[in-house]
Amino acid sequence: MEHAESSLPLGLEMRARGASTNETPRFEQLTRSFASDGWDIPYEGGVVRTTLAREEPRRVITRNSSPDIPFDRSINPYRGCEHGCTYCFARPTHAWLGLSAGLDFETRLVAKTNVAAQLERELRHPNYAVAPIAIGTNTDPYQPVEAREKTMRAIVQVLSDYNHPLMITTKGTLIERDLDLLAPMARRGLLNVGISLTTLGTTLSRQLEPRAPTPARRLKTIRMLADAGIPVRVMVAPVIPGLSDHELEAILGAARGAGARAASWIMLRLPLEVSQLFQDWLATHVPERKEKVMRRIREMHGGKDYAANWGKRMRGEGEFAELIGKRFEIATTRLGFEDSLPKLTSALFACPERKGDQLSLF
Structure with a gap:
């Protein structure tokens, strides 16, 4: 099915957004277009x-x-992410909601409610x-909405x-709020954290990840977590x-x-709608590099924008992918990174007693 681009209000300002289009979701049979009725709350003030x-x-x-x-x-x-990272491989999941992988993904979010009670039942x-x-x-x-919702904290x-083992991946500095629980x-050997960094450049980061914390701020988060005794892995991704x-x-x-103790890397992945969104971003922000970037990506995926083969999709194949892997290996050895973070323990897991529970005899 051909996907027609959903039109947006004239004069709409894409302030701090990663996508500039709102293509009709791939599972929808009808295309969408914008028609103002005077109650355009999502576009209030032209933003x-x-x-x-x-x-x-x-x-x-x-x-x-x-x-x-x-x-x-x-x-x-949460479904969707307000950080708006242009390259986010999760964008296509919004199609299952009948929403676009473009602006919808970063502006029409879904929070899960009653999570704590359901998690306890499971x-x-x-x-x-x-x-x-x-x-x-x-x-x-x-992401920013967590400050109000507190779903993750619950x-x-x-x-x-x-006492359940947990692995967290984030680029959000709001994780610092939960140090009282995480440390x-x-x-107890129940936690490790991965902080992702794509670039150290503030300008490039703002263009790629418009509502994510700056690279310098994420490095400060790594320091705070490490100082609190939390094992941290830096994820050079993508x-x-x-x-x-x-x-x-x-x-x-x-x-x-x-203070990061371990490291990992992932090559850029462009599944489904992400490929065109990222190419649009390249054409807007770095048009002189678009051809080179896409040529490299296709070289690593057999001539395609993306190949989802097991064991290859995270790194790609070929000389360039091998070169990145070798550079990573040399750098992590020289810098003294550990091969991996400590293994988390499952031995402490136990369901806490609740009011009305029958007490154990042992």
Whole structure:
């Protein structure tokens, strides 16, 4: 099906937004166009505003069997992400809601309600087998809306109460708010955190990740977490060939200096709608580099913008991908990074007693 671009109000200002279009979702049979009725709240004042809907999930823990990732379960507190990272591989998931991977993904968010109670029910199920839960693998749990919603904090509180191992990935500095819960979990061997950095350049970061904290601010977060005794991994992600790949060693050095103990990297991924959105971004911000960037990407994916093959999709193939891997290996060895963060323990997991529970005899 051909996707027609959804028209937007004339004079609309794309202030601090990663996408500039709102293409009709790929599962929709009808195209969409904008017609003002005088009640255009999302576009009030000529600026795209963020709106928030809520849903009560039937399940909180999502399972996966991917061989490319080191966990089998995760929690996504939010659908969509206001950080607006142009390259975000999660953008296409908004199509399942009948929404666009473009502006809808970063302006029409969905928060999950009653998460803590549902999570407790799942953890208390007689057949539940404990293993680390990953949060932040799809959309960022510490994006701006979390300051008001506190959904992530409620999740962390439950996992702390149950002594459940947790892995967090974020670029949001709001994680610092929850140090009172996270630091004790780390001391019990229940937590590690990954902070992602794409570039050290403030201007490039603002263009790529318009509502995410600046790189310098994220480095400060790494320092605060490390000083609190929390094992931190820097994630050089994504590496953008022809645009940010030259910063690999500098990013690793800055993160190591801030206290990161381990590191990882992921090559830029352009699944489905993300490819055209990113190409539009290149044409707008760095038109002179567009051809080089896309040529490199296609070289690593057999001539395609993206290939989702297991074992290859995160890094790509070919000489350039191998060169990035070798540079990463040399830099992390020189800087003294650990091969991996300490393994999280599952031995402490236990369901806390509730009022009315029958006490154990032992």
